Amino acid sequence: MLTVAELLSGLGLLFIGLRLIGQHLRQAMGHRVRSALRMATASRWSGLLAGVLAGAITQSSNAVTLITANLVHGRVLSVNQAAPVVAGANAGTALLVFLATLDIRLVVLYLVAAAGLSIHFKLDTHALRRDWIWAGLGLALLFMGLDLIKHAPDALTLDDWRTLLGNGLSSPIALVIGIVIALITQSASTATILAVASLHTGFMTFDAAFWIMTGANLGSGAAVLVSGSGLKGSGRQLCLVHVMVKTGGSILVAAVWLALSARSATGVTVAPEHASSLLAVLFLAMQCVGALPVTLWRDAAIRVTARLTPADPVEQASQPHFIYYRAAEDPINALELARLEAERLTAALPDLLPDLDQEGAQTNVQTAGAAAARRHLLAGHRNVAAQTSAFLLTVVSQGLAREDLTRAAQEQSNLDSLQALQDTLAEFGGIVDAWGQERPQLLFNLCEALRTQVGLLADTVRVDVRVDAMPPIAAVPPGDRTQSGHASDPVDTHDLDTLIQLTGDRGALFERLRRQVMASDAHDDAEAQELLMATRLFERAVWLVRRIAIARREALDGVVAQAVDAVDRPVEPQGA
Template sequence: MTILAEILAGLGLLFVGLKLLSSHLQQATGRGVRRLLRGATRSPLTGLLSGSLAGAATQSSNAVAVICGNLVRGGVLSVRDAIPVVAGGNVGTAALVFVAAVDFRLVILYLLALVGFGIQLRLDRRPAWREWMGVGLGLALALLGLDFIKQGPRAIDPAVLASLFDGGLTPLLGFAAGLAAAALSQSSSTPTILVLALLQSAVMGLDDAFFVVLGANLGSGLATLVAAGGLKGTGRQLCYVHILVKGVGCTLVFAVWLAAGWMGADPARELAGLGGGQAALSLSLLFLALQLAGAVPVAFGRSLTEAIALRLSPPTLEDGASQPRYIHDRAVDAPATALDLSDKEIRRLVQLLPTLLPDLDVTEGAGASERLALWRGAAAIARTTEGFLTELIGRAPERESLDIALEQQGWLEMICLLQDTLHDFAEVVESYDVPPQLAFNLSESLRVIVLSLADAESADDYDVIAALTADRSELLNRIRRSLVGSSIGSGEDARRLLLATSLFERAMWLIRRTAVALRPAANGDKPEDQETSVERNDVHAH
């Protein structure tokens, strides 16, 4: 029981450590990793190398794939560009297996000491220091977990374990065990490290270990697809790239293993020879060979890889809707141009707002699923634009450009709130088989106002919208009181109508704030005069 507890504790520390390491390292070097991946499009080789560096830094091929997926959805990379990077991310994870093959107890002690003293000296109050201290703690915990895993099996009697399998693992059983372990841990390196510990304790031989690691490698690729869940389109394409890397690697390495046997050689002995008689090094080289054997053909044959991924997961409506039209990463080098582009992207988001509402007068309009995809796409563009502005601000532009960028961030925040409010309102209205008259009227009124906002160009247009969306709380409160006092439908119907009324009121307020923010200065108006002009129009409207 002590051995089992030690191994399980080691796995727990390894999982926690890798999670901390990956999350804090992405926060500390997030922009650097993204710049590295964005610059990896010159050739498959640079993409492969950049992905390997990113995979070694994050120790997660999934993290590299997620970053690439965001860059693809944001229009920064194409799927073709991302393929070598994702393939390289798998190669980078081999670093952990090589680390597990050496003795690092002294490193663990010093790392824990550094992190502990740093916290005691309150260095973690600085954001940059906090992230790097998190990286150190995560690395220390991961290494400590690896040490526990390595030490646990040393107390196992090899004869006892061998007797459980009638003298050893069959290739099929070993392959299935590795496949299952990788599917459960969502990782190929974790089962490989367990096998490495068994090798160092003489519990398992290289011939058995080969098939376990082979199964673990393929299992981690299949686990990626399972973890993707309902992901479709471009996002799922990169999952298939993962599977291709793992599948091709397993096929080629297994073919070499079989060929060596057919030629009269002992594959296990040849593998041991590559490691200089050190079983841990031999296994580390095997793991690296599996990653390289899959990554290199997939990266350099990216045209075929892209065709296969495209065939298995065609682009969706959301993929097309999530592509920015104006902004691109290279534009941040010229702040004035960058701000013009982000302004156009933000105004395009406003023009897309009507697509988030149903047109109840048209029976053959876009369905709820299409509107959901359009909402997700618009939200993705908003996130990309926010990241664009954040990076621009991080480059410390001149005061005038900085003020404009901060103002645009405020616009973007309001538009995101408006996107979500319109989406929630549409869901309430579409929850009815036949919307009651009040829900119909609210929906059509809101749609007209949103269309007016999307078409607005001049200061007068925005003034009219602001006047139309002025405070209507008294009217809406009367509607709520009448609903409470009426016996319209079921209690659920009344609840939904009350919710629709509240969302309508919130949407009107956000539309007004957006109109005031986006209103261009006219006739020599100063920016601070815009609100006053809107208020005057409100008075005339009343």
């Protein structure tokens, strides 16, 4: 019983240590990893090296895949740039396997002492120091667990081993065990570390340990597919790149191992003192053999994943056309880019509402497709609005003059109003879609009236900002980037004045609409409540349209006033 208790406690300490290392190293190095990945992807080989370093730091290729997927989704990296990073991350995770082959019990004792004393003397009050302290404690617990696993079977006799394993683990069974462990732990290195510990105790032969490691490598790829089952577009593509690395490396190294085993009737003989180190080298070889071809033929690998992964319409709509992360380094121009992005979203507002006149000539399938397209567009433009808001916060953190800080606050306020209007239109459109073709005339009138007012607001946006077919600016080389729609461009304010007048105080109209709801052709109380909710959303949308129009009008008045001041300002004589 003592042997079983030691083995289980060793496994527990191993899993706790792995969790602490992964969690706190990612928190301590997460920002640096992101910055390094942005800077180190100029070529495929630098991206591969960056992935190796990121994998060694985080000790999780899944975490690196998630980080790079977020950077691709934010248009910081392209899929081509991210693929070598994901490939290299698998090689970086081999560091922990090599450490597991060493006897560093004295170092472990010092790590536990350092972590305990740091916590006792409250040296962990700073977030960064706390993460490093707990990561060190996790490393210590991991090796304590390995030590227990290695020495737990010492009390077992040869007869006990024969009772447990018979003649040993067969290759297929060992392969399945590795796959299962990787699926449960979401890690190939965990299963390999367990195999290293088992080799040290004589728990299994080297051949069985090799096939457990191979199965774990294959299972890790399958685990990524399972955990990333909800991903679409580029995120799914990167998961498939991860699977390519794992599967390719496992097949190639396993084929070489089988060829060497076939040359000898007794199989490959490995000295016990070298077994652990050789297993760690083979694990690293699997990662490198899988990563190098994917990196070398990166474009072909991406084309294959693109065929296997359908395009995600939400991701396509989530691409900003003006903002990009490097622009935050120039705060003045960055504020102009944020304004242009918000204007592009404003111009697309009518597309969030159903066009009931056009839908009357469509089939039910076409109508359902149009509703799905609106939902995708809404989700994408919500993401763009969120990215623009985060971009503004980054710009403000650069340090701005008072005038520019005021402008940034105005842009953020306008963006908040725009996001609220997006949500209101989406909710209103959902009610209209839910009624189907049997919608009441009142709801038809409300929808068309709202489309008219939102269309007027969209018309106030400059034509050059409203072209959705233009490529995202992040896809254009920096030397070729040109911006249009500057503050000096002429804008017709007549539409804004008309819109402000149309959306003025209309309390009597809204009250009449509410009375019409109660007298409408709704069949029951639930339908009446739906119509009443649509009326309230219509009222809120009109109020938001007016608010955005007034803000735009005031901004234009401010630009004109600045231009007049510049003209009227006396010019000082030269040499004064």
